[in-house]
Amino acid sequence: MTKPDIDALDAADPLAGFRERFDIPTGLIYLDGNSLGCLPRATKARVADVVAREWGEDLIRSWNKNYWINAPRRIGAKIAGLIGAHPDEVVVGDTTSINVFKCLSAAIQLNSGRSVLLSEIGNFPTDAYMMEGLAAIAPDRFESRLVPTEEIVATLDDSIAVLLLTHTNYRSGRLHDMAAITEAAHAKGIPVIWDLSHSCGAMPVSLNACNADFAIGCGYKYLNGGPGAPAFIFVARRHQEKVFPALSGWLGHKSPFDFTDDYQPATGIDRFQCGTPGILGCAALEVGVDLISEADMTDIRRKSTALGDLFITLVEQKCGEYGFRLACPRDAADRGSQVSFHHPEGYAIMQALIERNVIGDFRAPDILRFGFAPLYNRFDDVRRAVEILADIMATKSWNQDRFKQRAAVT
Amino acid sequence: MTKPDIDALDAADPLAGFRERFDIPTGLIYLDGNSLGCLPRATKARVADVVAREWGEDLIRSWNKNYWINAPRRIGAKIAGLIGAHPDEVVVGDTTSINVFKCLSAAIQLNSGRSVLLSEIGNFPTDAYMMEGLAAIAPDRFESRLVPTEEIVATLDDSIAVLLLTHTNYRSGRLHDMAAITEAAHAKGIPVIWDLSHSCGAMPVSLNACNADFAIGCGYKYLNGGPGAPAFIFVARRHQEKVFPALSGWLGHKSPFDFTDDYQPATGIDRFQCGTPGILGCAALEVGVDLISEADMTDIRRKSTALGDLFITLVEQKCGEYGFRLACPRDAADRGSQVSFHHPEGYAIMQALIERNVIGDFRAPDILRFGFAPLYNRFDDVRRAVEILADIMATKSWNQDRFKQRAAVT
Numbered sequence: 098m099t100k101p102d103i104d105a106l107d108a109a110d111p112l113a114g115f116r117e118r119f120d121i122p123t124g125l126i127y128l129d130g131n132s133l134g135c136l137p138r139a140t141k142a143r144v145a146d147v148v149a150r151e152w153g154e155d156l157i158r159s160w161n162k163n164y165w166i167n168a169p170r171r172i173g174a175k176i177a178g179l180i181g182a183h184p185d186e187v188v189v190g191d192t193t194s195i196n197v198f199k200c201l202s203a204a205i206q207l208n209s210g211r212s213v214l215l216s217e218i219g220n221f222p223t224d225a226y227m228m229e230g231l232a233a234i235a236p237d238r239f240e241s242r243l244v245p246t247e248e249i250v251a252t253l254d255d256s257i258a259v260l261l262l263t264h265t266n267y268r269s270g271r272l273h274d275m276a277a278i279t280e281a282a283h284a285k286g287i288p289v290i291w292d293l294s295h296s297c298g299a300m301p302v303s304l305n306a307c308n309a310d311f312a313i314g315c316g317y318k319y320l321n322g323g324p325g326a327p328a329f330i331f332v333a334r335r336h337q338e339k340v341f342p343a344l345s346g347w348l349g350h351k352s353p354f355d356f357t358d359d360y361q362p363a364t365g366i367d368r369f370q371c372g373t374p375g376i377l378g379c380a381a382l383e384v385g386v387d388l389i390s391e392a393d394m395t396d397i398r399r400k401s402t403a404l405g406d407l408f409i410t411l412v413e414q415k416c417g418e419y420g421f422r423l424a425c426p427r428d429a430a431d432r433g434s435q436v437s438f439h440h441p442e443g444y445a446i447m448q449a450l451i452e453r454n455v456i457g458d459f460r461a462p463d464i465l466r467f468g469f470a471p472l473y474n475r476f477d478d479v480r481r482a483v484e485i486l487a488d489i490m491a492t493k494s495w496n497q498d499r500f501k502q503r504a505a506v507t
Numbered sequence: 508m509t510k511p512d513i514d515a516l517d518a519a520d521p522l523a524g525f526r527e528r529f530d531i532p533t534g535l536i537y538l539d540g541n542s543l544g545c546l547p548r549a550t551k552a553r554v555a556d557v558v559a560r561e562w563g564e565d566l567i568r569s570w571n572k573n574y575w576i577n578a579p580r581r582i583g584a585k586i587a588g589l590i591g592a593h594p595d596e597v598v599v600g601d602t603t604s605i606n607v608f609k610c611l612s613a614a615i616q617l618n619s620g621r622s623v624l625l626s627e628i629g630n631f632p633t634d635a636y637m638m639e640g641l642a643a644i645a646p647d648r649f650e651s652r653l654v655p656t657e658e659i660v661a662t663l664d665d666s667i668a669v670l671l672l673t674h675t676n677y678r679s680g681r682l683h684d685m686a687a688i689t690e691a692a693h694a695k696g697i698p699v700i701w702d703l704s705h706s707c708g709a710m711p712v713s714l715n716a717c718n719a720d721f722a723i724g725c726g727y728k729y730l731n732g733g734p735g736a737p738a739f740i741f742v743a744r745r746h747q748e749k750v751f752p753a754l755s756g757w758l759g760h761k762s763p764f765d766f767t768d769d770y771q772p773a774t775g776i777d778r779f780q781c782g783t784p785g786i787l788g789c790a791a792l793e794v795g796v797d798l799i800s801e802a803d804m805t806d807i808r809r810k811s812t813a814l815g816d817l818f819i820t821l822v823e824q825k826c827g828e829y830g831f832r833l834a835c836p837r838d839a840a841d842r843g844s845q846v847s848f849h850h851p852e853g854y855a856i857m858q859a860l861i862e863r864n865v866i867g868d869f870r871a872p873d874i875l876r877f878g879f880a881p882l883y884n885r886f887d888d889v890r891r892a893v894e895i896l897a898d899i900m901a902t903k904s905w906n907q908d909r910f911k912q913r914a915a916v917t
Binding site for chain 2: 120122125127129132133135136140141144145148149151152153154156157158159165191192193194195198202218219220221222223225226227229230231233234235238243268317323324325326327328341342343344345346347349350353354355356357358359360371372373374375376377378379381451456458460461
């Protein structure tokens with residue numbers, strides 16, 4: 098692949114026009130949109146308006162006048178369109194971790210008598226951690242269990258109350274087969290919770306086509322909702338009325354403004370709301386969701402896999418001698434919108450890249466992770482990133498003390 | 508009290524200078540700071556900087572470079588200074604409802620074998636609702652129970668796992684005696700959770716002097732943190748290491764960036780963090796907390812009670828014939844920073860007031876609630892509010908259809 102070949106890919110990219118809808122710092126090659134997505138240009142004005150006018154001028158009246166009260170459902174309905182769900186199956190609010198807890202505590206009610214909360218070793222930690230926390234509330238009733246990925250299906254039996262999996266693994270980028278695993282679990286009467294944090298906005302997701310039960314996802318990665326953006330929860334219509342929310346906050350009540358002493362869950366997905374939503378976070382998230390909703394998810398997936406394939410090809414061509422070992426599936430069909438490599442000096446190499454304005458992530462113990470956000474990453478970003486990586490390796494410039502000091506967050 | 512008398516009160520007010528630090532819409536008399544506090548002027552620039560520079564330019568690097576990762580503890584430590592807590596006993600994040608759940612699920616671990624989660628009838632609904640949700644996870648283990656206020660102390664026995672009370676009642680404004688109730692509960696081995704939503708920022712609170720166990724509070728009322736601002740949780744040092752968090756999210760792990768499969772709680776208050784904090788919400792909250800931290804809490808309380816006393820006096824003088832009945836303690840020592848009246852036409856009267864630019868709250872079934880935020884409310888606001896109320900009552904202008912149509916949020 099020559100520079101003209103790569104420029105031709107960018108020139109032919111149907112998503113190329115989206116890049117100018119974002120503020121991308123000049124000279125930065127940002128391959129970390131799967132950790133924190135870039136800032137949509139429209140977000141600045143929208144958040145400023147929410148602060149100065151909606152909060153500052155309209156104050157408490159904004160809950161009605163500026164539709165704050167509807168924000169969790171309104172944004173949820175838009176996200177539903179990205180993940181193959183009905184508009185009344187998704188609501189925004191709280192964090193991914195909290196929404197995992199909502200799903201787990203709901204799913205166990207569908208299977209009373211069963212005790213095991215099942216996930217896989219190497220899942221994103223918060224998913225497994227939330228299982229532990231729920232199990233600890235009633236340790237004689239519930240057990241949290243992690244098994245190796247290849248043993249998941251064989252483990253499914255009638256002791257399993259719920260299966261919790263992340264669709265795209267945060268470290269390896271490996272994709273689970275949502276339809277097949279959901280079907281296998283259902284055959285044993287097990288509902289499945291899909292964590293879409295690294296999938297939503299990066300590829301078509303078809304929750305209802307897969308007969309999914311529950312899902313959750315993150316607002317600040319491919320949805321570009323801003324740091325710590327509210328998360329979302331999906332609950333299939335058929336389950337919504339069957340469960341009593343464990344996190345039964347007042348906004349999940351059927352009549353929150355009656356201020357009754359007893360909790361009566363709202364109809365449908367509304368019962369999975371809990372406390373008062375963070376309106377600044379919702380406002381920024383909505384801009385990101387609106388922006389990605391303008392794109393065709395098939396185009397996003399096609400570009401995503403092409404960016405990843407190009408990255409692998411170029412790293413193997415230009416850095417083949419430096420000890421990188423592919424940590425993600427080579428076949429793009431099995432991979433999310435990221436490429437990962439093992440390298441024993443991964444941490445220092447990533448720091449050296451960051452100093453050269455190429456931002457990816459390091460994930461312990463030895464993984465360099467590069468995310469591709471098709472709305473703003475270009476094929477030429479991939480070319481330049483690998484060129485800089487090759488230079489860092491050729492000059493051994495990663496091998497300096499300042500790159501080896503680990504900061505609190507990497 | 509004549510207009511010159513009231514002007515003299517404003518002239519002598521040591522907090523008068525704070526009003527210009529807020530954006531208050533011209534002509535608005537805002538007596539609803541206990542629902543959503545006003546916008547501090549500095550918030551606009553701060554939020555804009557977080558969006559454009561910290562997110563837009565520094566992107567993922569901001570977790571370290573701009574100290575996002577420290578925000579929950581940093582802001583928590585500042586709030587600790589407002590509520591009589593140590594800096595390492597408070598952390599910001601999630602909603603009030605979620606923090607209630609964190610406290611409940613922690614407190615029950617201090618008393619294994621006990622089954623009753625106790626609160627009072629008429630507490631803010633989400634507190635009672637969260638008890639119901641927790642109890643529903645293990646209904647054979649836990650029971651949620653509400654008793655009349657006057658029966659709380661008599662109910663305390665060794666079946667009670669935890670007592671959850673709101674310090675200032677949201678509807679009546681009645682204050683609980685935190686020290687006395689905590690002592691009575693401790694005598695029976697019962698930890699107490701204090702909901703400070705309507706107290707924090709409105710009066711001195713002395714959690715450690717009262718030997719408090721747990722507390723939670725709201726960021727968007729007297730702390731002026733913005734709509735749906737993050738809430739906070741207080742856990743006394745002596746309890747922090749004794750409990751395993753039920754909401755065991757990754758940021759409560761002792762080494763979140765090691766991404767281990769098993770949850771090991773962080774030392775101290777950090778284990779009560781859960782998911783990724785909403786940074787926009789934190790930024791706005793911090794401005795509000797910084798601003799109120801400049802004021803003397805004794806001045807705030809003194810002005811708060813004077814505003815309330817004046818309001819009661821003037822309503823009884825000028826509206827005595829219109830059927831208002833005091834719904835809060837007359838003695839300011841027993842009252843939070845609000846005054847409430849019953850009136851059978853309370854809803855319509857509040858709507859008429861709002862149309863005349865006097866904003867309070869209606870709380871079902873028949874309560875008009877007026878909150879006093881000493882940082883920006885003036886004695887003259889009280890005078891004008893009552894003047895307008897008297898005019899609405901004299902002209903019966905509340906008695907129109909448009910004031911009787913209830914909106915979704917009131």
